[in-house]
Amino acid sequence: MTFRGGTGSGRTPGDVVVVGGSLAGLLAAAALAGPGRTVTVVERDVVADAPAPRPGVPQGRQPHALLYRSLVAVEELLPGFGDDLRAAGAVPVDTGALAWLGELGWSPDSEQFPVLSASRPLIEHVVRTRVLELPGVRTVDGARVTGLSAADADPGSGADPGSPRWSVALEGREALPADLVVDASGRASRLPVWLDALGVPPAAVEQVDARIGYATRTLRLPVDAVGPAGVVIAQLPDQPGGIALPVEGGRWLVAAAGAGDRRPPREPDAWRAYLGALRDPALAEIVDAGELEGEVVVHRQTANVRHRYDRVPGWPGGLVVVGDALCAFDPVYGQGVAVAALEALALRDAVRRDDLTTARGARRFLRRAVRAGALPWAIATGEDLRLPTSEGRVPRATALAGVWTGELARLGTHGDTVAQAALARVYHLMASPLSVYRPSLVARVLRARLRGYGPPVPRPQIVRGAVRGAADVSPPAARP
Ligand SMILES: Cc1cc2nc3c(=O)[nH]c(=O)nc-3n(C[C@H](O)[C@H](O)[C@H](O)COP(=O)(O)OP(=O)(O)OC[C@H]3O[C@@H](n4cnc5c(N)ncnc54)[C@H](O)[C@@H]3O)c2cc1C
Structure with missing residues (x-):
């Protein structure tokens, strides 16, 4: 089978099949739902009616912080989503009220972005409930997609020759026909194999792997037992970090994160010791306060x-890719859901304006999807390349930008909430990275350099009523 990227007209994508019913697939389904269209979300797992971890989403029991941009974008796709998530138990958190220990010190307590903190299964459950209410959307659960096949468009139909009608093969079930296939099957996507079988050239794969590991435990502890809204100990090039976030049901998720041979251990006592030996014992204090x-x-x-599918010559019409299957990020920066939601918004616009069943329309969408993730990609890879566990060098432009953002971060650790907010706006994907170069911020840096930075932000009290330093800070046991 060959796909010739012609320029003729395709078809109205009446039958859409989304491969993968996790967050990216569900948000894509929300984006594509519309009159005259049937959107079938095919999911390998049998998904429970209540929030629960499941095998197809192995990251589901790790903490998932939602960047403010992800909430804004999901709200645009599913109006009222924030209210639903809060009603389901998510904890409102102001990102400026997180106790954040960065490379240079603690950030000041300030007002920033109102986000919601919840477990990954609850977030998906609320999204799924809303998406399945949309007209024309249905799920086929417990069904594994095993491949794609295509028939060239009927030569007499006037349709683009690169615009096949797809047949989506399912294990042990009848294949599903589709005008548009959306691959949202995550990091483990088999699309490269399926494309190879179709004779489509492979996509270039860009990769930066800092070999980061997470180790997380759930803790029963009232939200207000901890002073700050949550705690982040940022990972540094030579030191591990971690995070503690409140979630629904009076629980906290506490995760340690480290790279290479300093990845956190699975054994409970060693895990607790690992937390105690971080740059600050805040996470260990939280663990010791709860159950x-x-x-x-x-x-x-x-x-x-x-995956640079946007650059593959002879890309077939009627096939697009979203979420981790297209671009997966080091999760430490909390970007995956935001990018999946931004891609879904791009998909909603593309299906209104363009013809995704043509090769040209599909390629144009893929280019937009890659652009939607470009800033998060630059942030995550730029930071990860600083870690000795990554191969490759930080690009010169990224390194120079890092010097400047380091200046702003320094102001933040001395109480400058304006500089801190400017960085947070970029981090939460709410502002262009160029916004950190505005003259008023330059003036703040120069003023601090000339007149001094003032006192550093003190360490916040972590557990209410606890004495600072009460946690055991003994060195960790041997790490795996
Ligand atoms: C440790 C960790 C922590 C993270 N923390 C954050 C965070 O704090 N904030 C954030 O925004 N993001 C975070 N992420 C990223 C986030 O989990 C993903 O970006 C997000 O879930 C979107 O993923 P997805 O839907 O593309 O893929 P997945 O969530 O991986 O889902 C893929 C789905 O496809 C299904 N599937 C796969 N193959 C098939 C097949 N052949 N047939 C049918 N179904 C199939 C799977 O069962 C699964 O349901 C984290 C990721 C990890 C690994």
Whole structure:
């Protein structure tokens, strides 16, 4: 089978099949739902009616922080989503009220972005409930897609020759016909194999792997037992970090994150010791204040991976890719859901304006999708390349930008909430990275350099009523 990227007209994508019913697939389905269209979300797992971790989403038991941009974008796709998530138990968190220990010190407590903190299964459950209410959307659960085949368009139909009608093969079930296939099957997507079988040239794969591992435990502890809204100990090139976030049901998720041979351990005592030996014992203090539940859950598939499907010659019409299957990020920066939502918005616009069943329309969407993830990609890979566990060098422009953002971060650790907010706007994908060069910020840096930075932000009290430093800070046991 060959696909010739012609310029003729395709078809109205009446039958859409989305491969993968996780966040990217569900948000894509929301974007594509519309009159005269049937959107079938095919999911390998049998998905429970209540929020629960599932095997197809192995990262589901790790903390998932939602950038403010992700909430704004999902709200645009599913109006009222924030209210639904809050009603389901998500904890409102102001990102400026997180106790954040960066490379240079603690950030000041300030007002920033109102986000919601919830477990990954709850976020998906609320999205799924809303998406399945949309007209024309249905799911086929417990069904694994095993491949794609295509028939060239009927020569007499006037349709683009690069615009096939797809047949989506399912394990042990009848294949599904589709005018448009959306691959949202995550990091483990088999699309490269399926494309190879179709004779489509392989896409270049860009990768930066800092070999980061997560180890997380759930803790029963009232939200207000901790002073700050949550705690982040940023990972540094030579030191591990971690995060503690409140979630629904009076629980906290506490994760350690480290790279290479300093990845956090699975064994409970070693995990607790690892937290105690971080640059600051805040996470260990939280753990000691609560009641631990379940086991330590480890996850190590965290590489930044981007498939350049947008550059593949002879790309077929009626096939697009979203979410981690297109571009997966080191999760430490919390960007995956935001990018999936931005891609879904791009898909909604593309299906209104363009003809995705043609090769040209599909390629144009893929280019937009890659652009939607370009800033997060630059942030995540730029930071990860600083880690000795990554191969490759930080690009010169990124390194220079890092010097400037380091200046602003320094102001933040001395209480400058304006500089801190400017960085947060970019981090939450709410402003252009160029916004950090505005003259008023330059003036603030120069003033501090001439007149001094003032006192550093003090360490916040972590557990209410606890004495600072009460946690055991003994060195960790041997790490795996
Ligand atoms: C440790 C960790 C922590 C993270 N933390 C954050 C965070 O704080 N903030 C954030 O925004 N993002 C975070 N992410 C990223 C986030 O999980 C993903 O970006 C997001 O879930 C979107 O993923 P997805 O839907 O593309 O893929 P996945 O969530 O991986 O889902 C893929 C789906 O496809 C299904 N599937 C796969 N193959 C087939 C097939 N052949 N047939 C049918 N179904 C199939 C799977 O069962 C699964 O349901 C984190 C990721 C990891 C690994």
